[in-house]
Amino acid sequence: MKARVVVLGAGFAGLELATTLSEELGNDVAVTLIDKSEAFVFGYSKLDVMFGRTTLDAVRLPYREFAKPGVRFLQETVTAIDPEARRVTTEGGVHEADYLVVALGADYDLDATPGLAEGGNEFYSVAGAEVLRDLLSGFSGGRAVIGVCGAPFKCPPAPSECALLLHDHLAARGVRDACELKIVIPFGSPVPPSPDTSRALVEAFAEREIEFIPSRRVSSVDPARKVAVLDDGSELPFDLFLGVPKHRAPDVVIESGMTVDGYIPVDSRTLATRYPGVFAVGDCATVGVPKAGVFSEGAARVVARALISRLRGEEEPDGYNGLGSCYIEFGGGRIGRVDVDFLSGPKPTGTFQEPSSALVAEKQQFGSSRRARWFNR
Ligand SMILES: Cc1cc2nc3c(=O)[nH]c(=O)nc-3n(C[C@H](O)[C@H](O)[C@H](O)COP(=O)(O)OP(=O)(O)OC[C@H]3O[C@@H](n4cnc5c(N)ncnc54)[C@H](O)[C@@H]3O)c2cc1C
Numbered sequence: 001m002k003a004r005v006v007v008l009g010a011g012f013a014g015l016e017l018a019t020t021l022s023e024e025l026g027n028d029v030a031v032t033l034i035d036k037s038e039a040f041v042f043g044y045s046k047l048d049v050m051f052g053r054t055t056l057d058a059v060r061l062p063y064r065e066f067a068k069p070g071v072r073f074l075q076e077t078v079t080a081i082d083p084e085a086r087r088v089t090t091e092g093g094v095h096e097a098d099y100l101v102v103a104l105g106a107d108y109d110l111d112a113t114p115g116l117a118e119g120g121n122e123f124y125s126v127a128g129a130e131v132l133r134d135l136l137s138g139f140s141g142g143r144a145v146i147g148v149c150g151a152p153f154k155c156p157p158a159p160s161e162c163a164l165l166l167h168d169h170l171a172a173r174g175v176r177d178a179c180e181l182k183i184v185i186p187f188g189s190p191v192p193p194s195p196d197t198s199r200a201l202v203e204a205f206a207e208r209e210i211e212f213i214p215s216r217r218v219s220s221v222d223p224a225r226k227v228a229v230l231d232d233g234s235e236l237p238f239d240l241f242l243g244v245p246k247h248r249a250p251d252v253v254i255e256s257g258m259t260v261d262g263y264i265p266v267d268s269r270t271l272a273t274r275y276p277g278v279f280a281v282g283d284c285a286t287v288g289v290p291k292a293g294v295f296s297e298g299a300a301r302v303v304a305r306a307l308i309s310r311l312r313g314e315e316e317p318d319g320y321n322g323l324g325s326c327y328i329e330f331g332g333g334r335i336g337r338v339d340v341d342f343l344s345g346p347k348p349t350g351t352f353q354e355p356s357s358a359l360v361a362e363k364q365q366f367g368s369s370r371r372a373r374w375f376n377r
Pocket residue numbers: 008009010011012013014034035036037042043044045046047076077078079103104105106123124125154155158250252281282283284291292293294295296326327
């Protein structure tokens with residue numbers, strides 16, 4: 001009988017894992033890839049949608065276009081996971097696995113920040129980005145606060161990108177002088193592993209008169225008074241709040257008993273959980289790397305290679321190295337890049353490449369290569 005690999009979640013991690021298994025093993029393995037959504041959307045596309053640089057239709061990649069030998073895609077919602085039995089329940093049925101890979105990403109816990117759902121807005125979901133796009137078109141003056149409600153959060157540079165792109169958006173509409181911009185981040189610097197990247201971002205904020213408030217998070221929002229309350233009790237009045245909600249693994253993962261402090265603990269090198277034959281990759285796991293697509297994808301490749309070796313009876317391959325590159329929008333049509341190394345040394349390090357238009361082309365290539373690889377586009 002063919003080995004049954006069940007992959008939960010078709011984000012960066014699930015798509016890369018299923019693609020690699022298909023490329024190497026084709027129909028010799030039975031891969032079931034399950035996701036509740038109809039389409040994949042790159043995280044960074046949410047910023048593009050919010051600032052009206054593209055439409056949602058243009059950036060949605062429908063899963064019906066994900067067709068690979070040996071892989072069956074099912075659009076179903078996972079309702080229960082039994083890691084001991086490697087059994088998954090969806091509203092469509094029960095799926096038994098020889099190898100189970102949980103790649104369900106991180107969810108948003110709006111309730112963790114009182115008032116956020118009623119009085120603020122978030123730009124980390126597709127729906128939230130669309131709401132903010134509409135609100136932004138009517139925002140022509142006043143105080144805008146970009147606020148992070150808890151760490152860890154996906155793509156640590158994204159709030160900084162949001163601030164710089166918001167500046168451009170308001171300037172292009174001729175209303176920047178009528179607006180005050182502030183950004184609140186729970187770290188001492190925008191991108192802690194890379195002092196050069198952080199310095200460049202802090203300089204970019206200063207040049208654009210964006211007030212940077214480090215080492216603070218938004219602990220609640222008061223909808224009646226339109227005030228964001230920070231974790232030291234100080235208050236920031238706003239006319240527009242652009243929030244990054246607190247994250248945690250989806251409820252179904254927490255209910256499975258696999259999590260500690262909201263995420264699934266794994267061995268950073270192998271991505272193995274404490275349950276035999278069960279792996280967790282990407283944002284739903286505690287790997288020791290940032291929550292970003294590029295890391296989810298890298299970890300997924302390691303699990304794919306391990307499964308391929310096991311199924312072929314070969315030696316275990318090398319473990320995960322925790323390396324990744326992130327592109328950072330600096331506004332003005334320029335993009336910078338930070339290459340980070342999270343696992344090889346005693347502490348994370350990062351190397352910065354100055355913003356340029358050449359890196360704009362490189363980021364486009366990053367997206368188009370994945371579209372081609374996963375969706376044959
Ligand atoms: C504004 C913004 C900008 C970003 N920019 C970048 C960037 O420039 N570079 C970068 O590398 N990363 C970026 N990211 C982060 C990146 O999008 C995520 O880290 C990445 O998507 C994580 O991949 P994943 O596979 O772990 O999870 P996800 O991609 O989140 O995939 C998880 C999947 O699980 C599915 N799922 C969840 N629950 C269920 C369920 N119960 N049943 C069935 N399916 C379920 C979801 O539908 C989803 O498709 C950004 C994120 C945001 C919000």
